[in-house]
Amino acid sequence: MSDLHHLLTFPTRPITSDVYKTQLNHLLKSGIPSTYTLEQVAAFEQGKEDEEDDPEASNTTPLHILARSLPKDATTEELKVVLNMMNTLFEYGAGWNFLDYENKSIGDLLLENGQGRESDLYKRVVEAGVSAELLLRKVNGGDIEFLDGPMDVQEDEGNVEETPETKETVIDSDLTASDPKTYLSTELEYTDGKLITKENKDGVMMDWEDSIMKLAADTLFFGATNPKEATVLNIGFGMGIIDTYIQEKNPAHHYICEAHPDVLAKMKQDGWYEKPNVTILEGKWQDTLNKLLDDGSVFLDGIYYDTLSEHYQDMLDLYDVIVGLIKPEGVFSFFNGLGADRPICYDVYKRIVELDVNNYGMNCEYTTIQIGKQLPDWNDVKRSYYNCDYYYHPRISFM
């Protein structure tokens, strides 16, 4: 076991600055970058750091060891020391979202060890994640670089980047939902309480989201003095859950933007084209909303966004359109599955959305709702797209 590994397992109590921070600094200054995985640290100490990476090695980092070994009964004073140790590791460039040999992130381990989402240690990892994501965007000249899957290892840079998708996060490259073009030409199937791709059984929409859609429909009318005089837009029809809730409010005008031919056919079959207050915008929002914007006559009280196989970069593009379409008192909301594969990523993206909409003079307020009991067992779909038992519902409006 390396000296660093030993130190991070908290062999002596109480944890004091003298014992830990000083020694940690000393060890790191002697030349072991904390971005090294533990296997690499061990190799370094044995003078083998130039040898080829072991393909079997996990990405267990010193921060994982620290989070995994954290005593559940740590006192406030001890936690302050641990926070300092984390600061030191981050200063030396530690990554926030590596997955260890048990497929766990630092955030997962902290939560397991009693450090809740409001704890200083967990919040420190969130802060590191937000900084890393924003820095990465800067480095990429403003573009967000997405890899093929969440937590994929970017081996040449020794870093890991999360790929938040707006809905189904792609982990298997063969998921139909991973690519908008493929998705839009894939046959869909409405089954009991689900909309899935026919061949691959990728989940497009599921009725466990019903209560989220009800809440979202209410949110869209938040700024309107009279719902019956309001004009709202929903992007992505899916199973029409939110649109059904919107119709219950009988708004003056209800736009629905939908791109998939099978979904449009279902909308026709179910009479959505005949509803007097509904206008269907057929096609991708990237095409149809710009026309609406150019038209210059539509101003919206509420906009909801819930598509599939799009990335956070698409949401950034959408913000540009939204500010042109929404009334000053209007509200924007979206299905918030950004990074919902894992609590730590979900929290990082919660914050990133806040920062991004601030740039447009908008504010994002979240309501946290518990959804654990609603979550399905995911047996009939290829992969779960939501793994947190709570949901951050966003309400975005001008400040």
Ligand SMILES: C[S@@+](CC[C@H](N)C(=O)[O-])C[C@H]1O[C@@H](n2cnc3c(N)ncnc32)[C@H](O)[C@@H]1O
């Ligand atoms: C998850 S479903 C929406 C579910 C909906 N919120 C509900 O309550 O049932 C996503 C929908 O967005 C549609 N979609 C995907 N990409 C789109 C795009 N670029 N523009 C418009 N619609 C899109 C999909 O075809 C699908 O019907």
